[in-house]
Amino acid sequence: MSIPEDLVVGYPVWPASLERVVLLVDKPAGWSSFDVIRKLRRILGVRKIGHAGTLDPMATGLLICLVGRATKLMEQVMGLKKVYTGTLRLGEVTPSYDAETDVIERADWTHLTQADLEAARQAFLGEIRQVPPVYSAIKVGGERLYRKARRGETVDVPARTVTIDRFEWTAWEGPDVSFEVVCSKGTYIRSLAHDIGERLGVGAHLVALRRTAIGPYRVAEAWTIPSLEEEARRRREAESS
Structure with a gap:
């Protein structure tokens, strides 16, 4: 309908x-x-x-x-597809996967090349398994995850299958890399930024996000x-x- x-x-x-x-x-x-x-x-x-x-x-x-x-x-x-533009920051990890919490890990990112970014981009196209951030409104055991995270509890967050239909890098300046993503319902762009940082071996977190379209x-x-x-x-x- x-x-x-x-x-x-x-x-x-x-x-x-x-x-x-x-x-x-x-x-x-x-x-x-x-x-x-x-x-x-x-x-x-x-x-x-x-x-x-x-x-x-x-x-x-x-x-x-x-x-x-x-x-x-x-x-x-x-259920409609979502379109986002955003920016991730290489070399810094936060508990929430975005700039809402303090940086807890830092790493040098300056050895990375455009080819490294391209390989990471390709790895996250199509159907992927994604673990939502612990700082999220998902309920585990009847309680929002972010409440557990704020109490310092360790929670085993189940992975979910999401689809990245399109993923393009649009700019790279210093540690900040901008992108555009078209994705399915349930996709966490914060998790995508974090997972890209993990794949690159330097860590990353989301510093800007704008949803430009839904369907x-x-x-x-x-x-x-x-x-x-x-x-x-x-x-x-x-x-x-």
Whole structure:
């Protein structure tokens, strides 16, 4: 079953009805995905809102938010391919696999060549086995992994099969290597960055991430939080005048 196009709303179109809407939102850095949902509930005055695919607080980009009866489309939207751009930093390892925690290991990366990066890229194309980060919202034993990690518990995180449909290096400056990835549901780009560092023998962690597309939907079409707030305010004022 495809998603009805008349339900999908992106900037600058305002929903004709909030009973059943698929809203495209550009999540800002520093916000959790649920922070966005809380904000939307206040802006739109609707309680029943969910999102289809979490973005870490550090990440920015497309968050598809399902309003009202559109929440029934959750699994369908989550199954769409994701497109990310990002940057990993060679020679530094963190517990969370991103810049949200302190560096715990360092290694010299300056001997690496473009051929080394190309070999690593090729190794992570197609169907791969991936272990999610311990700092994640996955539940093990009924509890979120990040809660266990914050207590310093050692957890055996089961690997999962994910698919990397496309993976390209786009820039390399100093220790920072930028990329674009098209991947399946359930792929952790933090784990991908960490695993590439492991394969190269120098370690790595993710320092920037932006989700640019989910299926046919692009972040360029999404509302920002300020633009949503401004349009909601303008409409309230127009109704009261």
